[in-house]
Amino acid sequence: MSEWKNKLYFGDNLEIMREYIPDESVDLIYLDPPFKSNATYNILFEEKNGSKSRAQIKAFEDSWHWCIESEKEYLELVETGPKGIADLMQSMRGFLGANDMMAYLVMMAIRLLEMKRILKETGSIYLHCDPTASHYLKLVMDAIFGGINYRNEIAWCYTGREHPKTSFFPTRHQIIFYYVKDVNSNFTFNKLFREYDKEYVELYFNHKDKAGRLYQLQPDGKGGRYRQYLDETEGIRIPDWWEIKPLHGKDYYTMQKEAEYLGYPTQKPEALLTRIIKASSNEGHIILDPFCGCGTTITVAEELKRKWIGIDITYLAVSLMRYRLERAFKEMLSPYEVIGDPKDLKSAEALAKGDRSEFERWAVGMIKAMPYKPKGADSGIDGYIYFHDDTSGKAKEVIIQVKSGHVGSSQIRDLKGVLEREKAQIGGFITLQEPTREMIKEAATAGFYECKVQNKQYPKIQILTIEDLFNGKTLEYPRLRETTFKQAERKTKEGNPGELF
Secondary structure, three states: OOOOOEEEEEOOHHHHHHHHOOOOOEEEEEEOOOOOOOOOOOOOOEOOOOOEOOOOOOOOOOOOOOOHHHHHHHHHHHHHOOHHHHHHHHHHHHHHOOOHHHHHHHHHHHHHHHHHHHEEEEEEEEEEEOOOOHHHHHHHHHHHHOHHHEEEEEEEEOOOOOOOOOOOOOOOEEEEEEEEOOOOOOOOOOOOEEOOOHHHHHHHOOEEOOOOOEEEEEEOOOOOEEEEEHHHOOOEEOOOEEEOOOOOOEOOOOOOEOOOOOOOOOOOOHHHHHHHHHHHOOOOOEEEEOOOOOOHHHHHHHHOOOEEEEEEOOHHHHHHHHHHHHHHHHHHOOOEEEEOOOOOHHHHHHHHHHOHHHHHHHHHHHOOOEEOOOOOOOOOOOEEEEEEOOOOOOOEEEEEEEEOOOOOHHHHHHHHHHHHHHOOOEEEEEEOOOOOHHHHHHHHOOOEEEEOOOOEEEEOEEEEEHHHHHOOOOOOOOOOEEOOOOOOOOOOOOOOOOOOO
8 A cells, every 4th residue: 555645736626526535534524615705716617628617616705696506406406416415405406496506505505415425434524614604504504414414503703893883783704614524433533722811710610629729510410419619620521602812914913924825715723723723633534625625624733633634726826735745844744646737738828728827827937936916907917926135134036927928039028027016126937838938038038136235147037938847847036035935833733732722
């Protein structure tokens, strides 16, 4: 048997689960499926054979829309799914109609069926719900996993800024449904405790012995009472009401920068995933997050010495996850592989043909740059890299352009103009096609950027082909201290880390 490698998949999670993940192979699934998010990162995914992905999903669209693919998945659920989910889908469609919510529920139901298949008999699943859809998703979970296997509705509670103009109570919690695969199995559940707060101790541990030890009197079941000492207890059991601070970029009270915040719109705090993974898995267990986003689940799984599988349909997320893991763990990072991204020129050409925007994000990720998300008209920037090469504290910038079609010298002149406009130091031009002689000549006329600390010159305009990237070539610029991505917090894997909040 070959040694296990953690896995990061790029693509539609339905197809990946069906193709790559065997029956009853995963110990714990956490998913936070997006619904009505304000971001629009994900682009329609195209399969290797050139056909459109059956899901046709944009994982961070403002809303889901009923379309021919929704109809196909609905028919598959009704005609081939278990009777419980088939009946439920028909009833829901009769009530909701063929609208955005129904499209979302169909997308979720067909994937949850796959998750049940790959979950071990002793496994657990935590479904993080948007309040807009949580009541419908509870019915879907009952139909697929069985109401008897429902364990908890967990309320994640937090504080936030007030919005006095709203005509409803401010929303200060999210819902997480916790189910097990089989309640009659020896499913994994580890009791979690937290320290007693001062008020609780004063109220209940209100006795002292001669040595000054605090205790409370508890019934012994025989009509008497016994002493329960404070210093002999593990603390108070964590209930289904979790008060964990969300991520805003800055601490709500101190306004200090949050170390783990990466700027990803649906990023969840590591403390939340730490609690879930500690409760429903042990070291060496396999954790799956099929909507992996910026990789909080797999980062915490790695820290807690679990095996992990992450899936996301956008290369923006995959690129960020890779950077986050490698920055956080460095040489301690467990072996992992990325599956589904282009591995050769032919597959890169297929991605470019099917989805130019995702190709651009993938190419930008290949050189560890950050995709640029402009508002409004095209800015001529597909990615950027920040670096420092002096003591001024001001970051210098590399501007990236990616082209998948016909290229010529006029585009190099345009890139020069973008560098002047943005006051950037270096420009990188990534092309699927081989550059022309005129392009190379035009790039050379831009001259050099000089790093005085290194006493070294770097070409101001650099042209790289996709084949160059596959051969290990990359952009040249001062690498004294790169600051492209918001810095992931450094991790250790010595022992079992505690709660992060």
